[in-house]
Structure formats: structure tokens, C-alpha cells
Amino acid sequence: MLHDLIIRPFESGYMQRALIEVVLLGVLGGIVGVHVMMRKMAFVTEVVQHTVFPGIAIAFAFGHSLLLGALCAGALSMVLLTVGTRRSAIDSDSFMALLIATFFAFGVIVVSRQRSFQSDLTALLFGRILTVDRQEIVDTIIVGAISVIVLWALHKELVMRAFDPAYTGALGYRIDVIDLVLNLVVMLIVVAAVRAVGTVLVVAFIVTPAAAARLVFRRVRTMMVASALGAAVCGWIGLIVIFHGSIDHGWRVAAGSTIVLVFTLAFVIVWAASAVFARRGRGSGSAASVEAAS
Amino acid sequence: MKTLVDSFHTAIFRRAVFEAVLIGAIAGIVGVHVALRRLPFFVVAMSHATFPGVVIASVAGFSLFVGGTGFGLLVVALVLVLGARRALDDSSVIGVVLAGSFALGVLILSARPGSSTDLSAFLVGSVLTVTSGDIITTIAVGAIVLAVLSLLHKEIVFGAFDRVGAGALGYRTWVLDGVVLVAVTITMAAAVPAVGTLLAVALLTVPAMTARLWTDRIRPTMALAATFGALSGFVGLCVSAIWAVAAGGAIALTAGVCFVISLAATTSRSALQRRHAGVAGFGAA
Amino acid sequence: MSSSIALVLDHVTAAYEREPVLTGINGSLRSGGSLALIGPNGAGKSTLIKAILGLVPVVSGSIEVLGTTPVKARRSVAYVPQADTLDADFPVTVLQVVLMGRYRQIGWVRRPDRANRDAAMRALSEVGLADRAADRFGLLSGGQRQRVLLARAVAQEARLLLLDEPFNGVDTTTTEALLSVLDRLRATGVAVVMSTHDLSVAHLACDDACLLNKHQVAFGPIDESLTSELLKATYGGSALLLAGGATIVAG
Numbered sequence: 167m168l169h170d171l172i173i174r175p176f177e178s179g180y181m182q183r184a185l186i187e188v189v190l191l192g193v194l195g196g197i198v199g200v201h202v203m204m205r206k207m208a209f210v211t212e213v214v215q216h217t218v219f220p221g222i223a224i225a226f227a228f229g230h231s232l233l234l235g236a237l238c239a240g241a242l243s244m245v246l247l248t249v250g251t252r253r254s255a256i257d258s259d260s261f262m263a264l265l266i267a268t269f270f271a272f273g274v275i276v277v278s279r280q281r282s283f284q285s286d287l288t289a290l291l292f293g294r295i296l297t298v299d300r301q302e303i304v305d306t307i308i309v310g311a312i313s314v315i316v317l318w319a320l321h322k323e324l325v326m327r328a329f330d331p332a333y334t335g336a337l338g339y340r341i342d343v344i345d346l347v348l349n350l351v352v353m354l355i356v357v358a359a360v361r362a363v364g365t366v367l368v369v370a371f372i373v374t375p376a377a378a379a380r381l382v383f384r385r386v387r388t389m390m391v392a393s394a395l396g397a398a399v400c401g402w403i404g405l406i407v408i409f410h411g412s413i414d415h416g417w418r419v420a421a422g423s424t425i426v427l428v429f430t431l432a433f434v435i436v437w438a439a440s441a442v443f444a445r446r447g448r449g450s451g452s453a454a455s456v457e458a459a460s
Numbered sequence: 461m462k463t464l465v466d467s468f469h470t471a472i473f474r475r476a477v478f479e480a481v482l483i484g485a486i487a488g489i490v491g492v493h494v495a496l497r498r499l500p501f502f503v504v505a506m507s508h509a510t511f512p513g514v515v516i517a518s519v520a521g522f523s524l525f526v527g528g529t530g531f532g533l534l535v536v537a538l539v540l541v542l543g544a545r546r547a548l549d550d551s552s553v554i555g556v557v558l559a560g561s562f563a564l565g566v567l568i569l570s571a572r573p574g575s576s577t578d579l580s581a582f583l584v585g586s587v588l589t590v591t592s593g594d595i596i597t598t599i600a601v602g603a604i605v606l607a608v609l610s611l612l613h614k615e616i617v618f619g620a621f622d623r624v625g626a627g628a629l630g631y632r633t634w635v636l637d638g639v640v641l642v643a644v645t646i647t648m649a650a651a652v653p654a655v656g657t658l659l660a661v662a663l664l665t666v667p668a669m670t671a672r673l674w675t676d677r678i679r680p681t682m683a684l685a686a687t688f689g690a691l692s693g694f695v696g697l698c699v700s701a702i703w704a705v706a707a708g709g710a711i712a713l714t715a716g717v718c719f720v721i722s723l724a725a726t727t728s729r730s731a732l733q734r735r736h737a738g739v740a741g742f743g744a745a
Numbered sequence: 746m747s748s749s750i751a752l753v754l755d756h757v758t759a760a761y762e763r764e765p766v767l768t769g770i771n772g773s774l775r776s777g778g779s780l781a782l783i784g785p786n787g788a789g790k791s792t793l794i795k796a797i798l799g800l801v802p803v804v805s806g807s808i809e810v811l812g813t814t815p816v817k818a819r820r821s822v823a824y825v826p827q828a829d830t831l832d833a834d835f836p837v838t839v840l841q842v843v844l845m846g847r848y849r850q851i852g853w854v855r856r857p858d859r860a861n862r863d864a865a866m867r868a869l870s871e872v873g874l875a876d877r878a879a880d881r882f883g884l885l886s887g888g889q890r891q892r893v894l895l896a897r898a899v900a901q902e903a904r905l906l907l908l909d910e911p912f913n914g915v916d917t918t919t920t921e922a923l924l925s926v927l928d929r930l931r932a933t934g935v936a937v938v939m940s941t942h943d944l945s946v947a948h949l950a951c952d953d954a955c956l957l958n959k960h961q962v963a964f965g966p967i968d969e970s971l972t973s974e975l976l977k978a979t980y981g982g983s984a985l986l987l988a989g990g991a992t993i994v995a996g
Contacts, residue, residue, distance in 0.1 A: 344647060377556050630819035
């Protein structure tokens with residue numbers, strides 16, 4: 167029974183590859199997500215996932231590597247973002263919305279020149295986790311290794327910059343360089359994930375697990391471990407749901423969306439549980455403080 | 461150019477132009493409030509959050525506008541509830557909710573055969589297939605939203621400028637916030653037939669930013685933003701007719717091009733003024 | 746009129762989310778009087794101001810403003826925030842900011858008429874900035890912005906003024922302008938409450954002082970309140986007693 171539920175889905179090669187990819191992306195997204203949350207830069211992630219789209223679209227239209235296209239577009243948007251937000255006349259949130267709108271619109275125009283516009287658009291927007299091949303897994307491992315090494319090496323500087331930018335600048339660190347590095351790491355992970363889960367759902371891999379971990383844990387490193395493990399487990403559960411749903415029950419389900427919804431469901435459960443605990447904690451806490459005051 | 465002239469001879473194209481210009485102007489004006497309250501991320505989030513509502517409406521067979529608005533407002537409430545916990549900042553909560561609701565929309569849609577046509581229409585619009593009903597909805601939404609925003613103009617601006625000060629004077633600032641959020645949500649839902657949920661972001665943010673480059677006053681900003689929005693709708697549709705590209709994408713990209721041109725123009729203008737001021741002496745500065 | 750009571754604080758405990766942040770505030774202020782709220786950062790000065798505005802709940806005790814509850818008195822109470830808490834990029838003119846003080850009189854939907862504009866311009870001339878009326882608020886210096894916010898309170902024709910650190914980081918011109926406007930307002934019976942950690946300005950501007958650090962240390966005439974012992978009790982270890990009885994505090 168348990169074997170049927172958990173092991174059988176992963177007997178075929180494509181499900182094994184999907185599992186490896188989802189677990190890798192979950193771990194990477196979970197780790198970088200904690201940085202994204204500390205810096206309140208969920209919006210930047212949103213920008214990246216939309217701005218890599220035209221790169222993917224162009225690469226797709228001309229038959230180049232999607233990874234290369236996404237990397238170029240992503241790097242261009244990160245540079246524009248860093249330069250554009252330095253000009254104080256433009257509010258950075260507005261500028262990010264501008265980047266999302268124009269890059270995405272350009273991508274749509276490129277895809278619309280293709281004959282199979284609608285199905286191509288769908289594939290690029292929502293990814294194809296079940297057709298991940300060996301090369302994509304290797305790409306993900308390389309990108310992931312680079313990202314994790316950079317985050318590990320700059321860990322204390324990144325945390326300090328998130329906590330107190332003025333002090334970090336006063337110590338002589340170049341804030342804009344630190345920011346650019348983190349933006350580029352986010353971009354790398356988005357690019358790695360984009361072929362599997364598509365351009366509009368990547369943000370869930372980065373923001374949702376980290377937000378859930380933040381509700382439970384208070385230390386940065388425990389948050390990272392919890393968020394990475396949680397994301398990997400949820401990705402695995404998502405694949406099991408997809409397999410049994412489509413093979414056993416014949417549901418037509420979108421794979422990337424199902425995994426993201428498992429993430430969201432897990433977040434809601436953690437949120438509700440922590441709200442209940444917090445209420446109990448606060449109840450006893452305020453009783454204690456009233457005693458102390460009187 | 462021949463194709464463009466031919467296009468204008470068809471009723472479908474003229475109707476599309478009317479819809480695109482109208483929604484461009486309305487979204488341009490509402491977009492000024494988005495910029496004043498620093499809500500662009502909210503707009504991006506709503507563009508994903510209205511999507512499942514549109515899908516559900518299409519599956520269940522009722523008005524896309526009603527579905528988009530209803531689900532959008534539900535998501536606003538959800539963000540407010542989840543964000544009430546101090547541990548999480550608003551942008552993380554918005555990120556979680558927008559990804560989750562978008563995934564829900566895709567999942568519902570994917571369960572239906574032939575879904576990819578509908579999907580792309582909802583996401584990036586299909587302005588050439590707008591109906592008279594869509595246009596009437598747009599006119600009604602525009603009239604109501606603009607009437608409310610102009611009647612409450614001074615209070616809404618005060619609340620955006622100085623929240624605590626407005627609260628101190630006895631204004632319920634959450635009501636003022638709510639009015640703007642609802643206006644943004646229903647404008648977005650009204651824009652879905654023309655430019656789709658994802659590209660409505662362009663019309664609700666970019667024309668207002670462009671207008672703001674030219675002036676420091678709010679009312680002139682609104683007039684300019686409406687002009688830039690309408691212009692984007694018109695030029696975008698012409699571009700799409702000439703080169704046979706997606707209309708929604710062309711409209712959004714035109715709005716972006718207007719911004720870039722305005723940025724270049726205003727930057728060189730202020731550089732020129734600075735040089736003249738420098739010649740005249742520093743006294744005036 | 747000048748002998749009536751503008752503000753009564755009756756054993757007030759104020760709280761954010763049921764966590765009491767300020768307890769035992771007890772005292773009163775007459776019309777035309779002025780009260781300095783003195784204490785280190787995080788002592789609860791801003792919380793007390795927001796409680797007087799009815800924006801922070803009072804969990805025990807009571808606050809009476811102009812003979813009624815804080816919420817009912819709001820239109821007659823003017824709040825002056827710190828200028829640097831406001832968005833400098835916001836596209837409003839100086840005159841528009843001052844007019845905001847009259848929005849409650851103008852009412853919903855209606856737009857400011859000539860009489861309101863004249864009142865706003867008078868308030869602006871009083872702080873010496875009439876010539877900047879058409880400029881964008883964010884183009885002014887920090888001190889000038891603080892004066893504009895005071896002009897907004899003047900235009901509101903309030904009976905009680907609440908100022909949050911009005912002298913923080915402003916130039917001497919602004920300090921003098923603020924002091925003279927406050928003096929004139931007080932002569933017409935307006936009561937003034939200001940939070941500050943500048944003891945010399947507090948001495949110049951105020952008759953009474955409330956020393957607080959999470960709870961009330963002293964409340965009374967400023968000369969009797971600003972003593973070395975009481976300041977030490979308020980500021981703890983960060984008060985430095987000098988020879989001759991002068992006290993320096995790091996707030």
C-alpha cells in the first residue's frame with residue numbers, strides 16, 4: 167500500500183528525473199528564499215521571473231539554448247534594475263513594474279510571431295517538469311552549486327546588509343555590489359527553475375517555503391534548513407499527487423501548478439498552526455506582564 | 461500601411477481601437493493613484509490574483525469581469541488577514557498569495573480540453589474579439605471609478621501623503637486605502653479582455669510613471685497619464701495590425717517605449733535647464 | 746477661556762496589541778499652556794501623542810481632550826509629524842499641504858474655495874514661507890518642511906497642538922519661527938504638547954514638563970521637573986551630571 171503510494175510513481179525514468187529536479191530546485195529556492203525575505207525583495211523575484219521570459223522566447227524562436235536566452239535577459243534586467251533604481255527620481259517599485267510590463271510584453275510579441283503561439287506560450291509560461299532531461303538536471307546542479315557557494319561565502323555580509331545597510335556602508339562595503347550579487351543569484355535560480363515550472367510560478371519556489379519557515383524559526387540558518395527541506399518534501403508530495411491523479415484517476419492536471427499549490431497549502435497549514443501557538447503564547451505572556459506591572 | 465487602412469474599414473478593428481483607447485485612458489488615471497501610494501507590487505500581485513477568478517467565470521459561464529473582480533477582492537482580504545502577523549512583511553505574503561492563486565487558475569483551466577487558447581486570451585488579452593458587452597462594461601467601470609476617485613480626490617491624496625496626519629484628523633485611512641484598492645482591482649478586471657491579466661500591469665503603472673516625469677502636479681499628471689494610456693492603446697493596435705503581432709503585447713510595449721522616450725526627453729531638458737541656470741548664476745538655485 | 750482645561754491625562758496606560766508600552770501618565774494642561782514630553786528614545790513619547798489623538802488604545806485610565814473623548818475632539822486637535830517621515834517625492838505643492846489642515850472644514854467632495862486658500866496663505870506667511878506656496882513640498886529644506894507642517898496646523902485652527910520632535914535637526918531660523926508661532930497661538934488660548942529631547946528648547950518653549958520612560962517619572966512646572974535627580978531617574982545611566990548642576994543627556 168505504502169509502496170504503491172510512494173515508490174511506484176518513481177519507477178519510470180521521467181518521474182525520477184522530475185523528482186531529482188524538483189528536490190534540487192526546492193533546496194535552492196528554499197535557501198535563497200530566506201535571503202529574499204530578509205531583504206523584503208519578493209518583488210525582485212517577481213521581476214526576474216517575468217523578465218527572463220523574452221530571453222526564453224527569443225531562444226525558443228531561433229532554436230538556441232533556452233538557458234542561455236534566459237541568462238542574457240535576466241542579466242540585462244538585473245543591470246537595468248540596479249542602474250534604474252539608483253536614480254532617485256523614479257520610485258523603485260514603479261521601475262520594477264515597468265521592467266515586468268515591457269520585458270514580458272516583448273516576450274509575448276516574439277512568441278506571437280510563431281505559428282503555434284498559444285501552445286508555445288503555455289509551455290513557456292508554465293514549464294514542463296515531466297519532460298526534464300539529463301542535461302537540464304546537470305545545468306541545475308551547476309547553477310545551484312555556484313549559487314550556494316556564493317551565498318555561503320557572503321553569508322555574514324548579506325545578513326548584515328539586510329539588517330543594517332547604513333552600518334554596512336559605513337564599514338566600507340559597497341552596498342550596490344552586495345545587492346547586485348544577491349540579485350544575480352536570485353536570477354540564476356529563477357533561470358534554473360524556469361524550464362521546469364515556467365516563468366510565472368517560479369516565485370513560489372523562492373518565496374513560499376521561506377515565508378513558512380520564517381513563521382516558525384527565528385535563526386537565519388535554521389530557517390534556511392527548514393525552508394530547503396520543506397520545499398523538497400512538498401515538491402516530492404506534489405509529484406506523487408500528479409502521478410496518482412493523472413494515472414490512477416485520469417485527471418488532467420498542470421504539473422507545475424499542482425506542486426505550487428502543495429507549497430501554498432503547506433504555507434497555510436504552518437500559518438494556521440503558528441497563529442494558534444502564538445495566541446496561546448501571547449495569552450500567557452500578557453498575563454505575566456500584567457502581573458509584573460501590578 | 462495598406463493593411464492598417466484596410467483594418468480600419470472593419471467594424472471589429474474599430475471596436476478594438478475604441479476599447480483599447482478607453483481602457484488605456486481609464487487605467488492611466490487610476491495608475492496615478494497606484495504611483496502615489498506606491499502600489500505597483502500590489503498591481504502585479506492583482507494581475508495574478510484576478511486570473512483564477514477569470515478562469516472560474518469562464519468555466520462556470522458567467523461574466524469574466526464579475527469573476528475577476530470577485531476573486532481579486534477575496535485575495536485582497538486574504539493578504540490583509542495573512543499579513544496581520546507581524547513576522548511576515550507584506551511583500552512576502554503577497555508573493556505567496558499571488559503564486560498560489562495563479563497556480564489555482566492554471567490548474568482549473570488545465571482540467572478542460574482545448575484550454576491553451578483560453579489561457580493565452582486571459583493572460584495576454586485578445587482585444588480583436590471584444591464584444592459590445594465588454595465595451596459597455598468598460599464604459600460603466602470607467603464612469604464609476606473615475607467619479608468616485610474625483611469626488612474623494614483630496615482625501616485620498618491626503619491619506620497617501622500623510623497617513624498618520626489624516627488619521628489624526630479623524631479620517632478612516634483604511635477606508636481611503638480600500639477605495640483605491642477596489643478601484644485598482646475592478647479597473648484591472650475591466651482590462652482583461654483587451655490586454656489580459658498579466659499585461660494590465662503595464663497600463664496601470666507605466667503611463668502614470670511616464671506622466672510623472674513631465675510634471676510635479678497631480679491633476680496634470682492624471683491628464684497626461686490618460687493621454688499616454690490612450691495613445692499606447694491606439695499605437696499598439698496599429699502596430700499589431702501592421703506586423704501581425706499580439707495586440708496586448710504591442711500595447712504594453714508601446715507604453716514602455718513612451719516611457720523611455722519621455723525619460724530621455726526630460727533628462728536632457730533638465731540638463732539643459734541646469735546649464736542655463738549655471739550661466740545665470742547660482743542665486744536662483 | 747484661557748483658564749479652562751485642554752487636556753486631562755488620568756492614570757493613563759496605553760498599549761499596542763495588549764502589550765502596555767506606557768503606564769501611569771497622570772496630569773493636565775490648561776488652554777494656552779504648553780507641555781514638553783521628555784524622555785529617551787523608545788520612552789513612549791510618540792505613543793502618548795498617538796493616544797491623545799485616539800490612534801493608540803488606552804487600556805486603563807482615561808484621556809479627556811477639550812472636555813470630550815480624543816476621537817470626538819479630533820477636528821480641534823492638530824498633529825504635526827516630523828517632516829522627514831513624509832515622502833519627499835510626493836507630487837504635492839506647499840500650499841496643498843497647508844490646505845490639508847482645512848479638509849475637515851471643507852468636507853467630503855467639495856474643493857477648497859478662495860476663503861480656504863486665503864487662510865492657508867496667511868498660515869504660510871506666518872511661518873515665513875508665503876513665497877514658496879507653489880513649490881513642490883519635497884524641494885524644501887528639512888526645516889522649511891517642518892514649518893509648512895506647522896502652518897498646516899495653524900490653518901486647521903485647532904485648540905490643541907501635538908508636535909512630534911519639532912526641533913529635531915532643524916536650523917536656527919526654523920527654531921525661531923516655530924517658537925514665535927507657538928507663542929502667538931498660545932496667547933490666543935491654544936494648548937501645545939511637544940515631544941523633545943532637547944532640554945534647552947523645552948525650557949524656552951514650555952511651562953510644564955512630563956518626564957517619562959515607559960512610566961511617568963514627573964509631571965509639573967518645567968523648572969521643578971528638570972532637576973538632576975529626576976533626569977537621572979528618566980534617562981538612567983545615560984544622564985551625565987556636570988559640576989554646577991548642569992545635566993547632559995544622551996537621548
